[in-house]
Amino acid sequence: MRRTIFAAAHGPISLAFSIAGAILDLRIESLRMRLPNHLGKDEASGLIAGETLAQYELGTLRNFIYLIIDWDAKEAAIVDPQKDMTPLRDLEAHGIRLTKILLTHSHHDHVAGVPELLSTSPNLSVYVHPGDQFRLKKFDPERIKPLADGETVLVGSIEVEVIHSPGHSVGEVCFWVKKDAGYLLTGDVLFIRDCGRTDFETGSDEDLFSTLQRLKKIPDSVAMLPGHHYAIETANLFGAEKMTSPPLLCKTVEELRSLP
Numbered sequence: 001m002r003r004t005i006f007a008a009a010h011g012p013i014s015l016a017f018s019i020a021g022a023i024l025d026l027r028i029e030s031l032r033m034r035l036p037n038h039l040g041k042d043e044a045s046g047l048i049a050g051e052t053l054a055q056y057e058l059g060t061l062r063n064f065i066y067l068i069i070d071w072d073a074k075e076a077a078i079v080d081p082q083k084d085m086t087p088l089r090d091l092e093a094h095g096i097r098l099t100k101i102l103l104t105h106s107h108h109d110h111v112a113g114v115p116e117l118l119s120t121s122p123n124l125s126v127y128v129h130p131g132d133q134f135r136l137k138k139f140d141p142e143r144i145k146p147l148a149d150g151e152t153v154l155v156g157s158i159e160v161e162v163i164h165s166p167g168h169s170v171g172e173v174c175f176w177v178k179k180d181a182g183y184l185l186t187g188d189v190l191f192i193r194d195c196g197r198t199d200f201e202t203g204s205d206e207d208l209f210s211t212l213q214r215l216k217k218i219p220d221s222v223a224m225l226p227g228h229h230y231a232i233e234t235a236n237l238f239g240a241e242k243m244t245s246p247p248l249l250c251k252t253v254e255e256l257r258s259l260p
C-alpha cells in the first residue's frame, strides 16, 4: 500500500520536473539563437565584414583571439594576440588600422603575439591592468598603458568598459564591448559553463567568487566570449550562462571551491 501511495505521489512530481526541465531547455536554446549568427557556431569564424566582433581560434591551447572593429572609423583593437598574425592580415585586407592591444591578463598564452605586433608600429600600445604587469618585464614600459576598473576604452567610437575580474589572475579584466546587444570578453576567468583555475600565481577562490557575483549583473542579452575553446560552442548568451553555468550558480565560495 505504501509503495502504491509513493508511486502515485512520485508520478506527478517527476512529470512536473520533466516539464520544468523541458521549458528551461527551450529558454536556453532560444537565448542561444539570439547570438549574432557568426558567433552561434561551434568554430570561430574569423573576421566577417561589417561585424563588430571577430573571433579566431589560434595557437596550441585553443586560445580565442578577438578583434573589436569600428568599421566606420576603420579602426580596431586586438585582444590577447597569438603569434599567428592572421587577424592583422585580415584587418589590412579590409583597410582597417590596428590601434590598440588589449590584454585580459598576462599569462603567456594571452600575450604571445604582443612583441611582433608592437614591432609593426611605434604608435601601438598594450593595455593591461597594473596587477598583471609584473609578467611583462621584457616589454618596453613606455608602451604599456594601465587599465582601471570601470574605465572606458575607445576603439574608434565603440565604448569598451573594463571590469576588473581577479580570481584566475589578480590583474585580470573582462572587456564589455558596448555595441549591438553587447559582447563580454571574459578571458580565463569565465568559460562556457566553467570558470578559470585559481591555483596559478595570484589566483584566489575568494576573488573568483566575488568576480562571478559582479559578472552576474551583466544583462542576459550580452554575448559571452571566453578566452579558450573549452566547450563545444564558441560563445553563449550571458542569460543562458546564468541559468546553466555551475560557477555562476554557486551561492558560496565553499560551493565554488567544491566544483569538480
Ligand SMILES: [Fe+2]
Pocket (backbone or CB within 6 Å): 105, 107, 168, 188
Ligand atoms: Fe590564464
